[in-house]
Amino acid sequence: MKLNHIKYIVLAAGLSFAGCKRVLDLQPTDKxxxxxxxxxxxxxxxxxxxxxxxxxxxxxxxxxxxxxxxGGDPNNxxxxxxxxxxxxxxxxxxxxxGDGDFHWxxxxxxxxxxxxxxxxxxxxxxxxxxxxxxxxxxxAFIKAFAYFALVKRYGGVPLMKxxxxxxxxxxxxxxxxxxxxxxxxxxxELCDEAIANLAATKGSRRASKYAAYALKSRAALHAASxxxxxxxxxxxxxxxxxxxxxxxxxxxxxYYKLAIDASAAIISSNQLSLxxxxxxxxxxxxxxxxxxxxxxxxANDNEAILIKGYSLPGNNLGHNYDIWYQPAxxxxxxxxxxxxxxxxxxxxxxxxxxxxxxxxxxxxxxDGNVTDYNGFNSGTSYLQFDTPNDIFxxxxxxxxATAILPSTNxxxxxxxxxxxxxxxxxxxxxxxxxxxxxxxxTYYSYxxxxxxxxxxxxxxxxxxxxxxFSFKKFMNQTKPIEAGWNRSTSDWVEFRYxxxxxxxAEAVIESGQGDAVLAAKVLNDIRHxxxxxxxxxxxxxxxxxxxxVELAFENKRLWDLIRRRxxxxxxxxxxxxxLLPLQDLRALPAKKYIFVRVNVPNSGSKTFQPxxxxxxxxxxxSNGLVQNPQY
Amino acid sequence: MNKFRLILFLSVIALASCKKDNxxxxxxxxxxxxxxxxxxxxxxxxxxxxxxxxxxxxxxANPATQTMIIKNDxxxxxxxMFANTYTIKIREPNFIPVPEQEVVINGQTKLDFQVxxxxxxxxxxxxxxxxxxxxxxxxxxxxxxxxxxxxxxAHSDSRVGEPMRVVAKEQSIGAVTNPATVYTLEIDIPAxxxxxxxxxxxxxxxxxxxxxxxxxxxxxxxxxxxx
Numbered sequence: 001m002k003l004n005h006i007k008y009i010v011l012a013a014g015l016s017f018a019g020c021k022r023v024l025d026l027q028p029t030d031k032x033x034x035x036x037x038x039x040x041x042x043x044x045x046x047x048x049x050x051x052x053x054x055x056x057x058x059x060x061x062x063x064x065x066x067x068x069x070x071g072g073d074p075n076n077x078x079x080x081x082x083x084x085x086x087x088x089x090x091x092x093x094x095x096x097x098g099d100g101d102f103h104w105x106x107x108x109x110x111x112x113x114x115x116x117x118x119x120x121x122x123x124x125x126x127x128x129x130x131x132x133x134x135x136x137x138x139x140a141f142i143k144a145f146a147y148f149a150l151v152k153r154y155g156g157v158p159l160m161k162x163x164x165x166x167x168x169x170x171x172x173x174x175x176x177x178x179x180x181x182x183x184x185x186x187x188x189e190l191c192d193e194a195i196a197n198l199a200a201t202k203g204s205r206r207a208s209k210y211a212a213y214a215l216k217s218r219a220a221l222h223a224a225s226x227x228x229x230x231x232x233x234x235x236x237x238x239x240x241x242x243x244x245x246x247x248x249x250x251x252x253x254x255y256y257k258l259a260i261d262a263s264a265a266i267i268s269s270n271q272l273s274l275x276x277x278x279x280x281x282x283x284x285x286x287x288x289x290x291x292x293x294x295x296x297x298x299a300n301d302n303e304a305i306l307i308k309g310y311s312l313p314g315n316n317l318g319h320n321y322d323i324w325y326q327p328a329x330x331x332x333x334x335x336x337x338x339x340x341x342x343x344x345x346x347x348x349x350x351x352x353x354x355x356x357x358x359x360x361x362x363x364x365x366x367d368g369n370v371t372d373y374n375g376f377n378s379g380t381s382y383l384q385f386d387t388p389n390d391i392f393x394x395x396x397x398x399x400x401a402t403a404i405l406p407s408t409n410x411x412x413x414x415x416x417x418x419x420x421x422x423x424x425x426x427x428x429x430x431x432x433x434x435x436x437x438x439x440x441x442t443y444y445s446y447x448x449x450x451x452x453x454x455x456x457x458x459x460x461x462x463x464x465x466x467x468x469f470s471f472k473k474f475m476n477q478t479k480p481i482e483a484g485w486n487r488s489t490s491d492w493v494e495f496r497y498x499x500x501x502x503x504x505a506e507a508v509i510e511s512g513q514g515d516a517v518l519a520a521k522v523l524n525d526i527r528h529x530x531x532x533x534x535x536x537x538x539x540x541x542x543x544x545x546x547x548x549v550e551l552a553f554e555n556k557r558l559w560d561l562i563r564r565r566x567x568x569x570x571x572x573x574x575x576x577x578x579l580l581p582l583q584d585l586r587a588l589p590a591k592k593y594i595f596v597r598v599n600v601p602n603s604g605s606k607t608f609q610p611x612x613x614x615x616x617x618x619x620x621x622s623n624g625l626v627q628n629p630q631y
Numbered sequence: 632m633n634k635f636r637l638i639l640f641l642s643v644i645a646l647a648s649c650k651k652d653n654x655x656x657x658x659x660x661x662x663x664x665x666x667x668x669x670x671x672x673x674x675x676x677x678x679x680x681x682x683x684x685x686x687x688x689x690x691x692a693n694p695a696t697q698t699m700i701i702k703n704d705x706x707x708x709x710x711x712m713f714a715n716t717y718t719i720k721i722r723e724p725n726f727i728p729v730p731e732q733e734v735v736i737n738g739q740t741k742l743d744f745q746v747x748x749x750x751x752x753x754x755x756x757x758x759x760x761x762x763x764x765x766x767x768x769x770x771x772x773x774x775x776x777x778x779x780x781x782x783x784x785a786h787s788d789s790r791v792g793e794p795m796r797v798v799a800k801e802q803s804i805g806a807v808t809n810p811a812t813v814y815t816l817e818i819d820i821p822a823x824x825x826x827x828x829x830x831x832x833x834x835x836x837x838x839x840x841x842x843x844x845x846x847x848x849x850x851x852x853x854x855x856x857x858x
Binding site: 234375609 | 683794844
């Protein structure tokens with residue numbers, strides 16, 4: 001009893017003392033104050049790590065739903081932006097660009113707010129001048145990266161040049177959209193600030209002068225293409241009238257010049273080069289190219305300009321490419337592998353070493369017809385091949401390193417991709433499980449008796465390719481699949497020297513400015529790395545073909561189609577295509593294969609709507625911004 | 632028991648917060664036709680990527696722009712709108728643009744447009760001739776731009792058009808056309824065994840594309856044929 005009294009007294013005293021403090025001025029103990037973070041360089045480092053994490057890098061965890069789609073339950077079904085283009089289809093589902101896809105608005109402004117807060121504090125930090133310059137440069141780089149991601153989605157956006165302070169009037173915080181031109185120019189200005197402040201260091205996972213130049217090269221080329229090819233579509237409405245979307249054609253050459261200068265600054269520094277630029281033969285070229293993506297750190301001192309690391313298996317620190325995209329035969333317990341199916345359309349684009357300088361569509365018939373997609377016809381004369389991949393002989397090494405071709409080895413297993421067979425009587429069995437015994441030997445329509453022994457065409461589990469190709473680029477050959485989320489730790493190279501060279505070549509040929517001799521040389525340097533020995537001239541077509549094959553699956557094709565305003569003509573009621581490898585049992589006892597070009601089975605046509613070149617601006621009811629055309 | 636009381640109490644509170652909203656549902660509507668001002672025929676459209684009507688309801692600070700799709704045959708209807716004044720704009724027209732207008736919508740309102748299509752596709756004949764579908768037609772341009780291409784499109788659905796077809800036979804023009812020229816486009820049926828199956832009905836439609844900001848299509852009505 002007595003003790004209880006004391007307790008109450010203590011409690012009352014405690015309460016009364018507490019009452020002396022001004023409760024509203026208390027600092028919360030579950031949050032760190034700005035001064036505590038920015039007052040300490042280590043705190044700034046942690047803050048920077050968070051900013052880099054938010055950077056809109058279109059990597060393994062980028063999908064139409066957004067960035068960093070690898071936390072919590074990262075199940076996106078195995079989709080990838082490549083499947084919204086002509087690079088690939090999903091094994092199981094159809095998909096195409098919708099209004100709700102590829103947004104980055106709230107997250108963009110959150111990152112810009114976070115980086116603006118840091119910029120406010122940089123002058124007050126007690127750090128050395130070189131560290132201060134580096135921080136200024138990195139902040140500008142991050143901000144430029146963020147505005148580039150916004151402007152390529154929405155056109156002109158509100159420019160938050162410094163952090164806002166809330167003074168009780170929400171209306172005062174509303175900033176109208178700037179014009180698309182002003183927004184691109186702001187991206188250029190931020191790149192210049194980054195370039196001026198950053199050091200020319202190589203192999204860093206933080207922004208360097210080279211990374212800033214590479215960003216400017218990419219962004220300026222994007223803006224230049226929008227200006228040059230803007231007249232391929234017309235959009236109407238208030239956003240167009242106010243120039244919030246669209247660039248004048250007269251702006252094209254200015255942006256091309258910026259792309260040329262930024263790329264040339266990297267080239268002329270002589271500090272960067274292509275990884276293993278002189279292979280002895282195409283086989284070695286294919287292996288070099290494959291290595292570069294399995295682990296870009298091998299090119300830390302030459303080709304890789306900025307790498308995003310995936311350091312540890314687990315949420316946010318690992319990704320899911322290996323479980324989704326390895327061919328079904330190496331699934332190792334993962335229930336839904338093999339989901340990235342490179343298309344025949346992409347495979348056709350790769351050159352042949354025998355006829356350099358042009359796409360080499362895969363010829364399946366003696367009459368050379370490569371436009372018939374009507375399926376197997378017993379009356380047609382097909383070319384016969386001794387193995388399921390002889391048909392790709394002489395194709396550019398990068399095809400072999402980007403896609404797993406039928407019956408090539410992967411992880412010491414022959415990956416069997418077969419769509420059916422033609423019986424000795426001439427009847428074909430295609431995409432149906434079947435077997436036939438001829439002279440004591442049993443043949444299987446899918447190339448092997450059991451679903452665990454092949455990787456093509458059977459619809460079982462949505463696991464087997466339906467295009468005839470499985471996926472290789474970025475796949476880790478050295479480790480077995482771990483059947484769980486976020487177990488892949490291969491790193492992503494965001495900027496690499498080859499892209500800078502291609503940007504240079506494109507800007508030169510499209511604008512007639514810059515050094516055409518150097519542009520042709522760098523274009524051919526990339527081809528030499530891929531095992532080519534014949535030089536081709538600098539033309540717009542050659543540059544675009546080279547981009548498609550060199551940068552395939554690096555999530556560049558989507559934006560190339562958008563910036564060059566080619567999406568709506570490339571995808572106008574378009575079917576994508578598959579290559580069906582069939583064993584021709586009519587040739588027995590010889591082992592022969594034929595191939596049939598068809599539309600991708602079980603899929604429809606795709607049409608791109610011109611309004612989709614711009615995403616809709618979210619929340620116009622409350623933010624009062626002008627909406628983009630036709631939304 | 633206590634638990635039961637709590638649940639009862641909470642549900643009373645929950646229900647109390649639901650007030651039935653007493654606004655009327657959308658009872659008005661807008662419908663009409665796009666007529667060729669000269670021939671008084673309906674102007675044919677594309678259902679995908681075709682001309683659209685944008686309408687903005689007055690009386691709101693940040694009104695959302697809503698969109699109506701015009702049907703293939705040049706008619707349109709939205710029977711669920713709120714009675715009010717609206718701004719009506721035509722987007723991506725395949726006819727010489729018309730100014731926006733304010734319309735009071737009260738009950739089911741009718742609003743027709745008299746327009747001049749960029750191209751009139753005239754004297755159309757689409758017939759099956761042996762194993763071929765043969766289309767002949769003339770073009771009458773109403774603007775000076777080039778005709779970029781002409782096409783004959785086939786689909787099992789009557790809304791057939793350039794973006795919605797299983798087979799297309801197209802010809803690039805890239806010039807101003809002569810109204811006296813007869814154009815012929817042919818689809819060889821056996822060349823498309825998967826797309827055009829014998830015994831089935833298909834719709835065929837010819838179109839011409841004027842080169843105005845990309846290309847804008849004008850069509851003649853679709854023709855149904857059994858092949």
